[in-house]
Amino acid sequence: MRNVLLRWTSVGIVILILSLAIQAVPYGRTHTNPPVRMEPFWDSPQSRALAVRACYDCHSNETVWPWYSNIAPVSWLIQNDVDEGRLKLNFSEWDRVQRKAGESGKKVREWEMPPVYYAAFHPKAWLYGDKRAALIRGLEATFSGEGKGERVAQRNPERPGP
Ligand code: HEC
Numbered sequence: 001m002r003n004v005l006l007r008w009t010s011v012g013i014v015i016l017i018l019s020l021a022i023q024a025v026p027y028g029r030t031h032t033n034p035p036v037r038m039e040p041f042w043d044s045p046q047s048r049a050l051a052v053r054a055c056y057d058c059h060s061n062e063t064v065w066p067w068y069s070n071i072a073p074v075s076w077l078i079q080n081d082v083d084e085g086r087l088k089l090n091f092s093e094w095d096r097v098q099r100k101a102g103e104s105g106k107k108v109r110e111w112e113m114p115p116v117y118y119a120a121f122h123p124k125a126w127l128y129g130d131k132r133a134a135l136i137r138g139l140e141a142t143f144s145g146e147g148k149g150e151r152v153a154q155r156n157p158e159r160p161g162p
Pocket residue numbers: 051054055056057058059080081082084085088089100101103104105107108113114115118139
């Protein structure tokens with residue numbers, strides 16, 4: 001009995017020391033929000049609002065960094081998501097080519113975006129019913145089909161670029 005207790009106590013101490021040690025890794029703590037350079041010309045303010053709710057934490061320069069984004073190893077996962085997300089599609093940098101924008105509606109339609117593990121921690125980002133349909137419609141109206149080029153080329157009057 002004593003041996004078992006001793007063993008589990010040492011396992012606990014080792015886990016504790018490791019958890020503290022990984023906090024020293026510098027990756028994942030920068031949490032930058034670079035300036036918003038230019039936004040797409042959304043088809044409606046509602047579409048933008050829904051995208052802010054469901055996509056902006058990873059696809060904009062207006063990420064809301066939660067408290068647990070300071071704690072490794074969760075911080076590493078979040079940093080990686082935001083870095084990759086911004087690289088693929090960034091709604092705050094419409095002054096550069098955003099090749100993936102046209103796929104946005106499809107990604108939501110196919111339940112690929114927002115990622116399920118993210119939505120589990122952000123219930124508000126998990127849209128369903130009318131709101132989900134409105135988001136898909138808004139993304140498609142803004143980024144695919146006719147008028148895409150024009151809309152993308154125009155500046156959003158509410159958020160003028162540099
Ligand atoms: C938790 C972070 C996160 C959220 C929230 C999120 N995405 Fe993503 N998204 C990513 C990451 C990471 C990638 C790159 C890896 C990949 O393709 O899965 C990505 C890739 C994409 C791509 C490019 C896919 C490709 O084939 O390269 C599109 C389009 C996209 N997301 C749209 C959206 C839309 C629209 C929303 C909101 C409804 C959204 N995402 C919400 C993290 C996120």
